[in-house]
Amino acid sequence: MSETPTDSAGTDEPSPSESESDSAPSGTVVQVIFKDGQITPNGDRIMADAGEPITFDIDADAAGELHFHSTPEQSIDFEPGTSSYDIVIDQPGIVEVELHEPEMLVAQLEIR
Numbered sequence: 001m002s003e004t005p006t007d008s009a010g011t012d013e014p015s016p017s018e019s020e021s022d023s024a025p026s027g028t029v030v031q032v033i034f035k036d037g038q039i040t041p042n043g044d045r046i047m048a049d050a051g052e053p054i055t056f057d058i059d060a061d062a063a064g065e066l067h068f069h070s071t072p073e074q075s076i077d078f079e080p081g082t083s084s085y086d087i088v089i090d091q092p093g094i095v096e097v098e099l100h101e102p103e104m105l106v107a108q109l110e111i112r
Helices: none
Strands: 028-035 039-040 043-047 055-058 064-068 074-078 081-088 093-099 105-109
Touching: 028 043, 055 064, 055 074, 074 081
Parallel strands: 028 055, 043 105
Antiparallel strands: 028 039, 055 081, 064 074, 064 093, 093 105
16 A cells, blocks of 8 residues: 555555556556546446456546545545546445536446
């Protein structure tokens, strides 16, 4: 987990991906685009494996926070521009991913 302090008490914040290597990432990659108040994906169901990394590649024109309704709950604070973050969810089930400010459902991760 990140060593950077978070504004959300009691949540674990994923760390930015270490590097952008030429090798294929393991796990699942989710492309998130937040532009002009619209977000993609928009509530899509995305399959991922429990215990495997899920990489969120974010391209945004404004800062925001992605919130994961997992156990434990996790969040990603992102700035305008492009960024990449890895999270791991160990417990199978459906995990809703929401954008805060404005409140939007980004995706439903189906963890198997």
